[in-house]
Amino acid sequence: MARLPEIDPTTLTPEQQVVYDEIKSGPRGVVRGPLAVWLRRPGLAARAQELGRYCRYDSSLNKQLSELAILVTARAWGSEFEWFAHKKHALDAGVSPEIVEAIRTCQTPTITDPEQRAVYDVASAMCTHRRLHKALYASALTVLGEGRLVDLIGVLGYYSLISMTINAFEVDVPAGAAPELDV
Numbered sequence: 732m733a734r735l736p737e738i739d740p741t742t743l744t745p746e747q748q749v750v751y752d753e754i755k756s757g758p759r760g761v762v763r764g765p766l767a768v769w770l771r772r773p774g775l776a777a778r779a780q781e782l783g784r785y786c787r788y789d790s791s792l793n794k795q796l797s798e799l800a801i802l803v804t805a806r807a808w809g810s811e812f813e814w815f816a817h818k819k820h821a822l823d824a825g826v827s828p829e830i831v832e833a834i835r836t837c838q839t840p841t842i843t844d845p846e847q848r849a850v851y852d853v854a855s856a857m858c859t860h861r862r863l864h865k866a867l868y869a870s871a872l873t874v875l876g877e878g879r880l881v882d883l884i885g886v887l888g889y890y891s892l893i894s895m896t897i898n899a900f901e902v903d904v905p906a907g908a909a910p911e912l913d914v
Contacts, residue, residue, distance in 0.1 A: 750777045804894060805890065849871045
């Protein structure tokens with residue numbers, strides 16, 4: 732059971748309403764999950780959703796790489812709602828079902844694509860060890876380039892914030908959705 736009640740759009744303050752409308756009219760089209768939690772602090776919600784818009788829709792990472800990084804982060808945090816929200820996106824973006832299942836079950840996936848391998852390795856290292864050792868950094872820099880590596884770290888940070896919010900406030904998966912992560 733979620734720790735906070737759902738947001739009732741008819742009871743929003745003027746500041747909340749501005750942020751609510753901005754999120755709802757943007758590419759997400761809905762205010763739910765961590766965004767609904769953040770809406771209780773409209774200054775945080777406005778800035779976080781703008782960062783999220785960049786990380787999810789405007790970064791230099793293609794959708795496949797971004798969604799792979801999001802799944803690794805969701806799994807590392809045991810964030811059921813985030814896993815639910817992004818598993819389909821990852822599959823639709825071309826992340827193989829075998830990779831998704833390996834991440835879900837905390838196994839190291841077999842990844843032959845160098846860019847996917849770099850994203851997985853960086854995401855796993857940051858989520859587990861909180862840093863990149865020199866060889867991994869050099870390899871990721873070579874494969875992804877400086878700009879995409881910076882964007883990858885941004886995606887990981889943003890989705891860590893999302894996952895922390897989900898976990899702290901026990902944001903539930905939508906009704907009827909079955910939990911998939913063994914946490």
